[in-house]
Amino acid sequence: MDVLERLSVISRITTELHNHWGVNDRDLAEFVVHLGEEASSLEEFRERLQENGAAVSSSLAVSLYTTIQKLSQKKRASAKASVLDLPGKKTSTAPSSSAASEASCAPPLPGHELTEKEKKFPGLCMPNDFSRPELQLERPDDSAPLSEHAQRLLNAEKDDKELQREQKEALKRGRDSKFAPVQSGANSIPLGGKKAEGEAERAPKTDGKAPAHYYGRKGPMIRYAIYEGVVDKVVEFGCFVRLEFDEGTRQGLLHIADMVKTDGRPVQPQDVVHRNMPVKVKILGIAGSKISLSMREVDQETGEDLKPRGEFAKKEEDSTGEMKKIRIDDEAEEREKQGIGRLTGIRIDSKDNTVESLYCRKRKLMSDFDKWEAQQLLHSGLLTREEHPLFDEELGILPSVEVDEDVEIEIREDEALFLRGQTTRTGMQLSPVKIVANPDGSLARAAATATALAKERREIRNAQEAAILDSIPKDMSRPWEDPAPGPGERTIAQALKGLGQTSYEMPEWKKMYIGKSVSFGQKSNKSIAEQRQGLPIYRLREPLLKAIKENQVLIVIGETGSGKTTQMTQYIAEAGLVTPGTMIGCTQPRRVAAISVAKRVAEEFGCRVGQEVGYNIRFEDCTSPDTIIKYMTDGMLLREALVDASLKRYCVVMLDEAHERTISTDVLFGLLKDCCRRRPDFKLIVTSATLDAEKFSNYFFNSHIFTIPGRTFPVEILYTKEPEADYVEASLITVLQIHLCEPPGDILLFLTGQEEIDTACQTLHERMQKLESTNPPPLIILPVYSALPSEMQTMIFDPAPPGCRKCVVATNIAEASLTIDGIYFVIDPGFAKMKMYNPKTGMDSLVVAPISQANARQRAGRAGRTGPGKCYRLYTEQAYRCEMLPVAVPEIQRTNLENTVLLLKAMGVNDMLNFDFMDPPPVQTLINALESLYELGALDDEGLLTRLGRKMAEFPMEPQLSKMLLASVDLKCSDEIITIVSMLSVQNVFYRPKDKQAMSDQRKSCFHQPEGDHVTYLEIYRGWQRNRFANSWCFENFVQSRAMRRAQDVRKQLITIMDRYKLDVISAGKDYNRILRDVALPSVAAFLVAGRCICAGYFRHACRRDPQEGYRTLVDHTQVFLHPSSALYNRHPEWLIYHELVLTTREYLRDCCTIEPQWLVEVAPKLFKLADQQRLSRRKMRERIEPLYDRFAEPNAWRLSKRRG
Template sequence: MPEEARGPPAPAVDLVEEESGAPGEEQRRWEEARLRAAALKFGAPDAACQEPKYQLVLEVEDTIDFFRAAQLQGAEGPSAPPASTQAPQEECLQAVCRSLLVFLLRQELLAAIASHQVLIIEGETGSGKTTQIPQYLWEEGYAKKGLKIACTQPRRVAAMSVAARVAREMGVKLGNEVGYSIRFEDCTSERTVLRYLTDGMLLREFLSEPDLASYSVVMVDEAHERTLHTDLLFGLIKDVARFRPELKVLVASATLDTARFSAFFDDAPVFRIPGRRFPVHIFYTKAPEADYLEACVVSVLQIHVAQPPGDVLVFLTGQEDIEAACEMLRERCRRLGSKVGELLVLPIYANLPSNVQARVFQPTPPGARKVVVATNIAETSLTIEGIVYVLDPGFCKQKSYNPSTRMESLTVPPCSKASANQRAGRAGRTLLLALEQLYALGALNHLGELTTIGRKMAEVPLDPMLSKMILASEKYSCSEEILTVAAMLSVGDSIFYRPKDKVVFYRPKDKVVHADNARVNFFLPGGDHLVLLNVYTQWAQSGYSSQWCYENFVQFRSMRRARDVRDQLEGLLERVEVGLSSCQGDSIPVHKAITAGYFYHTARLTGSGYRTVKKQQTVFIPPSSSLFEEHPRWLLYHELVFTAKEFMRQVLEIESRTQNSACQP
């Protein structure tokens, strides 16, 4: 063929591909096929098939199949301004308030509250019940003449965050007109008219004010999350409302058995806030997943790769699962590099420091996506702006209490569909045994009436056994040491920090060894209570230093809270007329005072291991205890927790003669 008929010569790159079997062309066709399949699979627009928007990130075989099961329609109404608006913050907050569903029914709601003493309010999550209704009541004049409006929350974090949000919306400083009150922390003043508090704190109000005379409205929010405190509150509020007709009682929830609550409150009317702000599409996996943690991580990456902008909220069972999921997400995003956009992985759970928890509420930077990995702390009352996708693995961690064995168990059972919607925790406690315990502690007499020491115990906002321990410290002249022990016990099992064993790029494995050695250095003969006392004493000698906590793998946030608790307990001792004294390093008085409150919680070493004295139940010393490698004959424990075994948490060695002498009420 003549040279002119052949046309222009091909580029050099194409000649190479032709000679080598065109591997580049084959690779390109394979990637286009995968991208086309991914676009169809994840519901991307048809245009994505012609002009792929995303690079190949996930293998199709490794993804999870979902199918749409239901669609919940959203309500038509005013919408909030977009996040990029340049309007002042106050105007944005007011616009958001006006976009809530409860705003459209404000007049009808206020008329119903004025007409009825008790009102059951049912409305979808995000309708504005928690934040707006107390403000409407304040604007309507229910907080005049020195009266206050109370709104209870099931969790401390919810009370704090909601109060802060309402204060911003009203343009006031937190702690003035709007405040919160939780255990060992009171952010209120004489000017406070809207008070958010936990149900346990409102229950304590009945001790000093049985008729709640300083309150004009009591709103029990998230009533479906029934606990022992809420059940007692409902009974007490029902009695108070009968002889205080001017007291308004509101019971609110998103998923509530309204008929049952209405019948309990003498057929109280039900006010329903219909609809929801935005439509919700519900998807289920086509088949159960063997590893729900892995499935959540893969689903987050699927959403991040192929779905439109919007933040993700993932519900997991507890701190361990959350930390594992966050590490997996960060590691995979680090491996993918520039193939995917920026993904901010933010955990939130109860033991997390407050400054870290606050990160989930910060706006997402442009071009990035935020994924919040949370426990059910984010299920109610907490609203995180920008959440578009929610992943629920169908499991929840439940704490159950066995009154016969006096043991708490943390289990992870699968949720039914109704439980997934409600996710309500219930307390399986029996009151009968509580009366028996109070009688043994000397708080009740044989007629069931409060004794002198029982009234003093009621003034201390702690467990009855812990209160009795503090009051007994005066007899043994060790109140200074016992206050420290009580404060450290009230913080919980979050004093020591231990990194994960898994090797990751930002957490060297040798830190685990250093953390274990640092903990062993605090061990003292006698038991874990003395270890807690030693930790606090050394921290106080360091000048309450945060650097000392960092070097010794002790959580500074927990220690700071223990110091606050101790200061408040010291102030309460003046109210119950208990003087301060110190045993000057002698551990015997400390043993006796602790045993005076916790003689119910004793165990004896037998041929088959440790058995509780009360129920003859087999129990074990946890590996983290200072007495794990020792085998004292008699032990005292703070509480029983069932995880892998029936473990005694915070154990103390006692002598039988010490036990017998200290058990007298």
């Protein structure tokens, strides 16, 4: 047992060294264990390591020393037990402390007794490591210039006008333009000629100085030194280079493999070099009179050594003397020889990447019936071999007729070592978080029937359209057959084609501004100074500044519109509370809010956006060194805390809209609370629009509460006597009753989503038209939802015209994020859509659920802004008191936490159970997140962050997309994956006008690719790029130019991020196009590697076709269906991976792509395995045998269970 325990410790030390240093050496681990056993203290252990040339950080030294001492304690305990077991000795019955230490992943702190939950879930209470030296070292230099290749890619994303304008501006400034000449977009070639295909197209960073071992044209002959030579002779396997040494002229062999990276591609030496060509080479070996040379390890322009070897290899050390990075080139080269990627460990020598597999690839994806039909026609002689749809004209052969092996994939039952006995695989079942106070109450029943009622309304509308379609004459050919038809009978079918679709009637609020100049936001005739002085916060400026100076943490309560978001940051800056070199940070839960508030504050501050006032959101940083007020999303501040936990760049941080309790805000609560302990000069301000300030105050050290009194009036609350089954219908009736019976005043109606709002607006408009005979006053219906933030016209905020009433139909965005004056009547059905995480499927879904009492009070307060108002609550008072939670369930307790757990792990927080959450998340959600990160490769068997996990944490996106990008670097298709990720980040690339649905569907089908939606998105972007990013191309193909611009911005930012972290952006399409030459669609060839990258990130979303109907997910065997908008609809591929699961009338898969089942085992060996061929697989055990249809036999009569006797 002692030997096994020692081997286990050595294995763990090896993993630690590999994670921190990149060294996977077992002998080195044994040497470290030896030093730890001999050392008597931690300081002596660190000194011994430094004496042997290993300057380690304090956190790593503590981790290594603790692990080694744990082994030593067990040795001493076993030795003591062996002595006590001798004859005549008394054994001690005192309990050993090793039992408690084995219950956890690490020995507990002295005096710390494990709780019941910590004993039950040791994987969630591992010791923290806050130093994080590896992340500090990986912080990119944002001020460094981009590489030539990255700049060339960014220039390719600009149209001709933009490039010409920038060139003119550069010439006006009196310096040379840094942009390449305007050529054909993505096909432009940089000055200096075209690089070899497949080579990493990165200009290496250099300071312009050659290395010390660069001898130029003449020097001593030294191994691994660099010289200038001339190509003397070109042969089939390479070339001979003539070199001048002090000893005389010699010739060396430069093999084709050492010229450029071939990646298995057939490359001829004549394509790379020619006779009398000057080259820079490195001597790899000297054997007598023979010299082996390398050209690909030397930069041909500067002579820089791209891969130092031997005595010229350098070790980079930082200013503190600690080791900054250790690169073991031999190990990396060995991994490449074994066909394993450096970053992700994915196999890069898959048989799908070979030239033979590319040639054998089908040009067209055919259904089973189409294949059978073509085969029957071929055998009958009606179809020649050349006319077969799958005939390869280049090779002159048909695809192999061999039947593909039916691969069975199964889920592994093995658990991670640090999660053993804690997951659902071992039967661990935990109760989910309740988002409804009473699941059997009237509100819960109404929420459950909301989907069915919406489906019923949709079916009624479809039935009306079908009735109009049935009235169209079906036999359109009869008038043409009649030799003497009546006048007008020969009607063209296309003229009646659009009659089956209801005419699109534009809403009134769009009619009022169509064709006119639209002003966004709220109009005001007052100056900026008068507007600022009219805010409620202006009268409290001095008391507020005094409270900020006297308190380190301040809780500010003020309703929406009081001015706390725009004015507090300016007051702090004007009072001189900003120290030099720091700034004021203000977080916003929404991207649109961060941009709009920054623009407003910059206008009031008297500067341009990006100077003294700026903003920072994902994929867009609009700040400068002069910025002193910075608005950002809470997620961006969380990413800054990933690098700098003390947030030294900020003197004041304001968490705005904290009552919304997003995931990032809740994590920031704990991090900023710890930051306040470490920095006495740090100020934290937490603002909220609700009155639940006591909870925030108690959490932040019983801090002071500052209240901004608002302009509120009394509001009369009205409840219904009986529960409402259909809250949408009840809301519409209430609107009409208020409009016809109540005095003047605008109405605010709360509904759950865009579909409900559009249906309600249409129904209200139709009912108002039916009431025209009674001459009612006009009702202006205005929808407001989150998908419409930039189209909030002036009429939404301005009072309604005289004699009219305004009815605003909004989601919960109008609770606190919007300030609409003139509202006197509020209709509250009591429901909202909430994001809910399903641990079984591992997906987030939006469900309709009752709101909380705090939300109900917030909605009622909207009616008391302008004057005394009324709030119509469409539920009983009993339901308000008994069926609603006091406050809403925080998002951290009901959503997926994979990204949050990854960030916490990257920050050194391993003890999730004892992290200072305001509301701790469910244990099952944390366990699922750890399990998913382990399957992605972000965590090792000990639950510690791997090198891949640290890389994934550096990208501002979910872990699956980060894994996709890193896998694309290994598989050399990062250009395609960046485009796909950019297109996936935007929604609704296509649009279907109601009057041109058939034409838009036809144009969309032209982009469909048999590989799926991901390659379809790639072709859409490439088509837009080939047409120089023209808006006219988007208009002709029914593509939203605004969404494409957004995808282009994301692509530019991803290229910049990849370049900052020194990750190559290489196109697989170009590489395979060079091999396949005449392949019509380069993206089809590129998909063989791009598809594996998608599979590497979203392997948990794999599905297989169900023999009965639809598909079955591999992880939880849920029945799902392809969305009709997918490019794979009606194609029925056997295996696919989806990006998003949408629940409407059924569970639909969106953004799908086809995969090969072998990829799942290659990219996710911790989750999938090949089924045993000798046994019946689990899928076949669950599969129900269905015989052929027989109309004379009773269904299932053949089964044994149906037989009598």
